[in-house]
Amino acid sequence: MSRSDDRNLETVAALADQLRRFAQDREWQQFHTPKNLAMALAGEVGELLAELQWLTPEESIRLMADPELGGRVRAEIGDVMIYLTRLADVLGIDLVRAAEDKLAEAGRRYPADRVRGSAAKASES
Amino acid sequence: MSRSDDRNLETVAALADQLRRFAQDREWQQFHTPKNLAMALAGEVGELLAELQWLTPEESIRLMADPELGGRVRAEIGDVMIYLTRLADVLGIDLVRAAEDKLAEAGRRYPADRVRGSAAKASES
Amino acid sequence: MSRSDDRNLETVAALADQLRRFAQDREWQQFHTPKNLAMALAGEVGELLAELQWLTPEESIRLMADPELGGRVRAEIGDVMIYLTRLADVLGIDLVRAAEDKLAEAGRRYPADRVRGSAAKASES
Amino acid sequence: MSRSDDRNLETVAALADQLRRFAQDREWQQFHTPKNLAMALAGEVGELLAELQWLTPEESIRLMADPELGGRVRAEIGDVMIYLTRLADVLGIDLVRAAEDKLAEAGRRYPADRVRGSAAKASES
Numbered sequence: 001m002s003r004s005d006d007r008n009l010e011t012v013a014a015l016a017d018q019l020r021r022f023a024q025d026r027e028w029q030q031f032h033t034p035k036n037l038a039m040a041l042a043g044e045v046g047e048l049l050a051e052l053q054w055l056t057p058e059e060s061i062r063l064m065a066d067p068e069l070g071g072r073v074r075a076e077i078g079d080v081m082i083y084l085t086r087l088a089d090v091l092g093i094d095l096v097r098a099a100e101d102k103l104a105e106a107g108r109r110y111p112a113d114r115v116r117g118s119a120a121k122a123s124e125s
Numbered sequence: 126m127s128r129s130d131d132r133n134l135e136t137v138a139a140l141a142d143q144l145r146r147f148a149q150d151r152e153w154q155q156f157h158t159p160k161n162l163a164m165a166l167a168g169e170v171g172e173l174l175a176e177l178q179w180l181t182p183e184e185s186i187r188l189m190a191d192p193e194l195g196g197r198v199r200a201e202i203g204d205v206m207i208y209l210t211r212l213a214d215v216l217g218i219d220l221v222r223a224a225e226d227k228l229a230e231a232g233r234r235y236p237a238d239r240v241r242g243s244a245a246k247a248s249e250s
Numbered sequence: 251m252s253r254s255d256d257r258n259l260e261t262v263a264a265l266a267d268q269l270r271r272f273a274q275d276r277e278w279q280q281f282h283t284p285k286n287l288a289m290a291l292a293g294e295v296g297e298l299l300a301e302l303q304w305l306t307p308e309e310s311i312r313l314m315a316d317p318e319l320g321g322r323v324r325a326e327i328g329d330v331m332i333y334l335t336r337l338a339d340v341l342g343i344d345l346v347r348a349a350e351d352k353l354a355e356a357g358r359r360y361p362a363d364r365v366r367g368s369a370a371k372a373s374e375s
Numbered sequence: 376m377s378r379s380d381d382r383n384l385e386t387v388a389a390l391a392d393q394l395r396r397f398a399q400d401r402e403w404q405q406f407h408t409p410k411n412l413a414m415a416l417a418g419e420v421g422e423l424l425a426e427l428q429w430l431t432p433e434e435s436i437r438l439m440a441d442p443e444l445g446g447r448v449r450a451e452i453g454d455v456m457i458y459l460t461r462l463a464d465v466l467g468i469d470l471v472r473a474a475e476d477k478l479a480e481a482g483r484r485y486p487a488d489r490v491r492g493s494a495a496k497a498s499e500s
Binding site: 261262264265268269272275276277278280281283284285286288289291292295296298299302305306307308310311313314320323324325327328329330331332334335337338340341342343345346348349350351352353356357360362365366367369 | 463
């Protein structure tokens with residue numbers, strides 16, 4: 001694989017393409033309604049939480065230093081990204097743009113000068 | 126903004142950069158432990174589910190045709206992407222690669238010829 | 251076990267007692283902060299969703315007719331109840347009263363005459 | 376209301392009765408499929424997590440000392456209990472028995488002598 005192909009694979013649009021073909025090859029589009037995909041997304045987030053639930057905040061910061069735990073967390077994050085990308089794709093939503101739009105809104109709601117260092121204000125990033 | 130800048134903004138890496146600066150400007154890094162970010166991610170997924178919970182599968186397929194509902198769902202998906210990107214970033218995980226690795230694994234576990242059209246086998250994509 | 255003992259075991263207060271002893275016997279109280287228990291609760295809800303995600307609404311209505319699926323769903327619901335009861339207990343919250351108070355509030359917000367048959371209004375029960 | 380009535384209201388069975396009537400009065404049974412109720416349950420758990428996400432574990436232990444935060448957490452726990460009770464009811468599952476059965480199983484899987492004080496073993500209570 002050439003370097004530029006490799007780069008291309010890293011974009012969300014390319015991932016969405018791969019996931020669409022994956023579902024088509026298996027005739028799974030019929031199950032991939034937005035409702036079902038949102039449930040699958042939530043299920044994977046639940047598995048991610050289960051990996052972190054008994055860790056102290058400090059342990060969670062260092063978790064990638066443990067290859068086994070780190071590998072499980074990376075795999076769960078991969079699953080979450082799969083369903084999030086697939087959900088956005090079936091709805092025709094550009095995932096990164098949707099995030100950027102929300103971030104721009106958060107920037108207006110939480111001016112740095114007013115909320116600096118405050119957890120109460122961090123409820124939305 | 127030039128076309129190439131615009132394109133650049135659409136990558137996950139660029140989004141992660143923006144989110145990192147956003148947190149730094151507000152001194153919110155202290156709250157952004159993996160444990161806390163995973164909870165925030167789950168909270169946003171909960172808001173997404175709340176938008177879809179009473180819809181029939183068919184209604185969920187057509188939801189973007191309703192500008193108000195479609196806008197709310199797009200915003201929730203943006204919030205989910207924000208926290209997922211931020212979580213992966215603080216852990217040093219490449220989000221798209223993690224998804225691609227899991228997809229490759231799913232391809233080996235669920236060969237198209239064996240699982241075609243079966244919901245029971247669709248439990249992991 | 252006498253009938254009245256049996257009846258007693260069915261109350262939430264008795265379940266909370268059992269869970270408290272279970273944690274004490276294993277010296278797990280240290281892990282049972284409200285934050286951690288809320289994450290564990292969410293993790294179990296994720297497992298429950300995973301059982302239902304590909305079912306049609308109609309299939310979900312009939313799921314207890316399938317002994318294997320029904321058993322798995324019952325077990326997940328049991329896990330959810332365990333963490334919800336334990337969380338309420340460590341916070342000193344009466345679970346059933348908290349639900350009744352919210353139900354009374356929902357009754358005031360959603361008078362039957364005004365919301366009858368409307369999904370849009372069913373967003374909170 | 377007499378003391379014995381009051382006591383009666385505290386049982387899960389009585390709460391399930393109230394919720395069933397609440398849904399019937401509003402003709403909301405049509406929306407209350409197990410699939411939809413599981414999503415609503417997850418949505419409420421998401422709101423609960425959002426209240427706890429930026430708290431340290433220590434802050435989460437003391438949260439009921441803050442009347443405003445404590446009130447919000449109690450209300451979210453009430454909402455979670457409402458949907459969990461309603462879900463179990465439409466499936467014909469006894470919530471407390473399901474929890475007790477899982478607790479008995481956990482007791483066999485995690486003998487106190489073997490798992491004492493270990494977070495790794497606390498992954499299921």
